Amino acid sequence: xxxxxxxxxxxxxxxxxxxxxxxxxxxxxxxxxxxxxxxxxxxxxxxxxxxxxxxxxxxxxxxxxxxxxxxxxxxxxxxxxxxxxxxxxxxxxxxxxxxxxxxxxxxxxxxxxxxxxxxxxxxxxxxxxxxxxxxxxxxxxxxxxxxxxxxxxxxxxxxxxxxxxxxxxxxxxxxxxxxxxxxxxxxxxxxxxxxxxxxxxxxxxxxxxxxxxxxxxxxxxxxxxxxxxxxxxxxxxxxxxxx
Amino acid sequence: xxxxxxxxxxxxxxxxxxxxxxxxxxxxxxxxxxxxxxxxxxxxxxxxxxxxxxxxxxxxxxxxxxxxxxxxxxxxxxxxxxxxxxxxxxxxxxxxxxxxxxxxxxxxxxxxxxxxxxxxxxxxxxxxxxxxxxxxxxxxxxxxxxxxxxxxxxxxxxxxxxxxxxxxxxxxxxxxxxxxxxxxxxxxxxxxxxxxxxxxxxxxxxxxxxxxxxxxxxxxxxxxxxxxxxxxxxxxxxxxxxx
Numbered sequence: 394x395x396x397x398x399x400x401x402x403x404x405x406x407x408x409x410x411x412x413x414x415x416x417x418x419x420x421x422x423x424x425x426x427x428x429x430x431x432x433x434x435x436x437x438x439x440x441x442x443x444x445x446x447x448x449x450x451x452x453x454x455x456x457x458x459x460x461x462x463x464x465x466x467x468x469x470x471x472x473x474x475x476x477x478x479x480x481x482x483x484x485x486x487x488x489x490x491x492x493x494x495x496x497x498x499x500x501x502x503x504x505x506x507x508x509x510x511x512x513x514x515x516x517x518x519x520x521x522x523x524x525x526x527x528x529x530x531x532x533x534x535x536x537x538x539x540x541x542x543x544x545x546x547x548x549x550x551x552x553x554x555x556x557x558x559x560x561x562x563x564x565x566x567x568x569x570x571x572x573x574x575x576x577x578x579x580x581x582x583x584x585x586x587x588x589x590x591x592x593x594x595x596x597x598x599x600x601x602x603x604x605x606x607x608x609x610x611x612x613x614x615x616x617x618x619x620x621x622x623x624x625x626x627x628x629x630x631x632x633x634x635x636x
Numbered sequence: 637x638x639x640x641x642x643x644x645x646x647x648x649x650x651x652x653x654x655x656x657x658x659x660x661x662x663x664x665x666x667x668x669x670x671x672x673x674x675x676x677x678x679x680x681x682x683x684x685x686x687x688x689x690x691x692x693x694x695x696x697x698x699x700x701x702x703x704x705x706x707x708x709x710x711x712x713x714x715x716x717x718x719x720x721x722x723x724x725x726x727x728x729x730x731x732x733x734x735x736x737x738x739x740x741x742x743x744x745x746x747x748x749x750x751x752x753x754x755x756x757x758x759x760x761x762x763x764x765x766x767x768x769x770x771x772x773x774x775x776x777x778x779x780x781x782x783x784x785x786x787x788x789x790x791x792x793x794x795x796x797x798x799x800x801x802x803x804x805x806x807x808x809x810x811x812x813x814x815x816x817x818x819x820x821x822x823x824x825x826x827x828x829x830x831x832x833x834x835x836x837x838x839x840x841x842x843x844x845x846x847x848x849x850x851x852x853x854x855x856x857x858x859x860x861x862x863x864x865x866x867x868x869x870x871x872x873x874x875x876x877x878x879x
Contacts, residue, residue, distance in 0.1 A: 405830075405833070405834060406794070406796030407661070407794040410657070411657035412795065414650060414655070415790060415791060416684070419691050419790075419791065422693070436869060436870045440871060441659070443855065444851060447851045447854070448663055450789065453840065454840035454841060454848075455846070456849050458854060459856060460854055460856070461857075461860060462855065462858070483768075486771050496768065501769070525840065526801075526804060527803070528722070528725070529805055535775075536779075536782045536785075539782040540783075540789075542779075543692070543693075544790075551649070551650040552650075552655065553648035553649030553650075560773050580779075591648060602696070602768070603696070603698070605699070608690045611702050611703055612686065612703045613703070615706055617816055617817070626679060628682055632683050632687070
């Protein structure tokens with residue numbers, strides 16, 4: 394099968410080592426909260442991360458993102474206060490005392506410890522009111538900014554830089570604190586810095602919060618909840634052998 | 637600067653060739669609409685694409701996605717009809733006759749030509765009502781599914797496989813056609829297949845619809861619209877020299 398795929402597009406597919414490098418980034422990327430080091434990120438490295446984000450797909454080539462780099466300790470402190478306030482609310486929401494207890498022990502952000510905080514935004518009016526591909530789903534521009542986040546996240550992993558996405562905020566308060574205009578949505582608040590190490594597994598998995606789901610259970614064929622592929626399809630057995 | 641970054645984390649950063657491979661995927665990925673070949677995608681290649689998607693970050697390790705693979709010509713035809721109907725509406729929305737004319741010439745999907753259509757969904761109830769990190773922003777699970785799309789998109793590029801995201805649908809009609817349960821959102825409708833070639837540039841750029849924005853104009857420092865970094869920061873000049 395391996396050779397079959399290579400034969401298809403010898404000039405378009407990457408060679409094995411290149412492809413493995415991409416998969417290495419995808420599999421070893423982590424949401425970093427607690428292992429940040431204060432070392433500054435050199436400007437050329439930071440430039441590569443931002444370029445990677447800027448080359449994300451965007452609906453109608455809208456490129457709706459901005460990149461607000463926050464290094465000011467005062468602003469980080471204010472953002473951290475917003476997190477603490479929302480996090481206290483969050484803890485009370487879980488259904489059982491056990492979940493609330495476990496939740497309170499989790500470290501969920503590195504706002505103060507990471508040398509750079511980065512807000513990736515979406516300007517809903519970047520390309521006028523009518524945007525190719527957004528005509529029937531107004532959220533597509535937000536999704537473009539999310540793709541920029543993921544590009545940056547993978548690029549950072551390859552640079553040895555950790556990224557953590559903090560989402561426990563009252564978004565309107567965050568938007569006000571950052572003085573964002575009405576049409577600009579703060580899509581992702583990222584903590585960025587070199588790290589002492591990357592965990593081998595997602596922290597919520599290691600903490601016993603949730604397991605990784607078996608991928609084969611998540612794949613359907615032609616019809617929702619149809620887990621039976623057409624005859625001759627070996628996809629599910631391949632998925633089962635590579636969890 | 638190069639050596640400075642390598643020195644930081646010799647064991648955590650990828651080596652140059654690995655890092656370059658990731659950037660190659662990020663820079664050469666395209667939204668494919670018109671160059672699909674009918675060649676089937678081998679199951680081991682398809683498995684790698686789905687594994688890449690499944691290893692995306694997800695809020696609260698929720699893994700809210702399913703992967704609905706569509707190969708049935710009948711279902712593709714029905715989806716294509718939905719596209720045609722929405723696309724006729726879309727064309728009338730543009731402000732000027734010139735834009736409407738240009739829009740009508742653009743090929744915006746490869747639903748029928750691509751051997752596989754893939755719907756990546758988000759099950760809003762995958763992990764119960766209260767999810768770590770989703771307590772204050774209910775859209776975070778949707779963003780997780782978008783990250784899965786971007787992982788798959790990059791992996792596909794490295795395999796020589798093209799991906800196109802079709803968003804010009806009435807989403808409720810698409811959801812009904814695919815029989816998705818109420819709590820499941822169809823986040824992305826993807827056309828997937830080997831391609832005759834990948835374009836060097838985004839098609840909307842080549843078509844003169846929009847240019848790539850200069851990245852340095854999109855970066856702010858500490859405060860919204862502040863384009864002046866602290867003394868000694870060379871980021872903007874680095875960005876300017878690598879457009």
